[in-house]
Amino acid sequence: MTSTRVAVLVGSLRADSLNRRIAEGLVASAADGVELEIVTGLDELPFYNEDVDGDTPPAGAARLRETVAAADRVLVVTPEYNGTMPAVLNNAIDWLSRPYGAGALVGKPVGVIGATPTPYGGRWAHADVVRSAGVAGATxxxxxxxxxxxxxxxxxxxxxxxxxxxxxxxxxxDFTSAAAA
Structure with a gap:
């Protein structure tokens, strides 16, 4: 049986964060045929800088790109920091968006979930992730x-x-590109 691989990007770096625990719960309860993998090392990525993103990008950026490119889907699990997505997540999307038009997110189905201790539940952060991932070429x-x-x-x-x-x-x-038509 073929498994659907889902790369999970967690927007909080804190080991005991609510969103990390949500992601871990989803990994533990994944259905048969679904493999969710929490992508590690987001805290080790340098801030995106085109000057260092050449033929040999930083090792962490290369690993991130390879992991996401090998996945069938991407699930972002994020809190909201000051009304937007955490900087570490924005930076990861920046790295995944390059090279322009051919980044690891191009055409990749992406969804976003998460929780925050605010009345809005992270809606602004989620909207920013949706916009940024869409600009990066994600579906x-x-x-x-x-x-x-x-x-x-x-x-x-x-x-x-x-x-x-x-x-x-x-x-x-279950998403298929035909569903978008």
């Missing part, structure tokens, strides 16, 4: 967005939120 799967306020419920234990998250992963995995 944004709109029905995958789950913006959950951690003030309302515990996203790690609430059955309704857990079902929304699982449904988001299923939608991303």
């Amino acid at each position: 944004v799967v709109e029905d995958v967005t789950v913006s959950q306020s951690a003030l309302e419920v515990d996203p790690l234990t609430d059955p309704e939120v857990q079902e929304k998250l699982a449904a988001a992963v299923r939608t991303l995995v």
Whole structure:
């Protein structure tokens, strides 16, 4: 059986972050035929600089590009920092967007989920990820967005939120480019 590989980009670097725990829960509960892999090393990426992105990009950037290019889908799990996506996530998307028109995100189905302890549940960060990934050439799967306020419920234990998250992963995995037409 062929497995669908999903590269998971987590926007929080904190080891015990809510969004990292959401991602880890999704990895642990992945359906048969679905392989979710949390991409590591985002904290080791230098800020994107075209001067160092030549024939031999930094090792961390090369690993990131290879991991995402080898995946069938990308799932972004992110909090919201000051009304937008975390800088580490924006930087990763910058690295993945290059070379222009041929980056690892081009044509790749991408979805975004996450939770924050705000009344808005990360909607602004998610909108920024959607816009940035789309500009980078990704095929944004709109029905995958789950913006959950951690003030309302515990996203790690609430059955309704857990079902929304699982449904988001299923939608991303089941997405075909024909569905976009």
